[in-house]
Amino acid sequence: MDTPDNLKAFNYITLKIFDKLYEAFPEPINISGVRFVIECVVDEGGDTENTNNLHLLNDTVTWLEEEGFLTTKGQTMKGNIIHARLTLKGLTVLGYFPMSLDEKEDKTTIIEKTKEVLGKGIEDTSTEAVKNIVSSAFKLMAGYMVGV
Numbered sequence: 001m002d003t004p005d006n007l008k009a010f011n012y013i014t015l016k017i018f019d020k021l022y023e024a025f026p027e028p029i030n031i032s033g034v035r036f037v038i039e040c041v042v043d044e045g046g047d048t049e050n051t052n053n054l055h056l057l058n059d060t061v062t063w064l065e066e067e068g069f070l071t072t073k074g075q076t077m078k079g080n081i082i083h084a085r086l087t088l089k090g091l092t093v094l095g096y097f098p099m100s101l102d103e104k105e106d107k108t109t110i111i112e113k114t115k116e117v118l119g120k121g122i123e124d125t126s127t128e129a130v131k132n133i134v135s136s137a138f139k140l141m142a143g144y145m146v147g148v
Helices: 005-024 034-044 055-068 087-095 111-122 128-147
Strands: 029-031 083-087
Touching: 005 034, 005 055, 005 083, 005 087, 005 111, 029 034, 029 087, 034 055, 055 083, 083 087
Parallel strands: none
Antiparallel strands: 029 083
């Protein structure tokens, strides 16, 4: 079953947002919606399936905030995000500890995998890789929440 375009866009936007917030942490940052879209289009080398649904940026940020992965001071009517910052939950998902506690498994953190995928560009990166990173992050968080 193919992943719907809206979920592909959600996964891509989530990785880009997490990357930006991780690089800035602990300082909150403002994210210009227009600049974010332009950066994504340039990074992707033009119009791609990832860039077709960038209008989901604000909805994605709202969901990530509602689920406790980040905080903001709000969003403007022009699509700008004010004072966004990762929460402890967001940092935990990105790898303040390895994805697995089993020494036999890959110890690469999610943020390291995110940077690797984003660095390759969409031509060299399968949508499956992006989906797997986001899925791993949410599975990790679900396991963390059960253990609390």
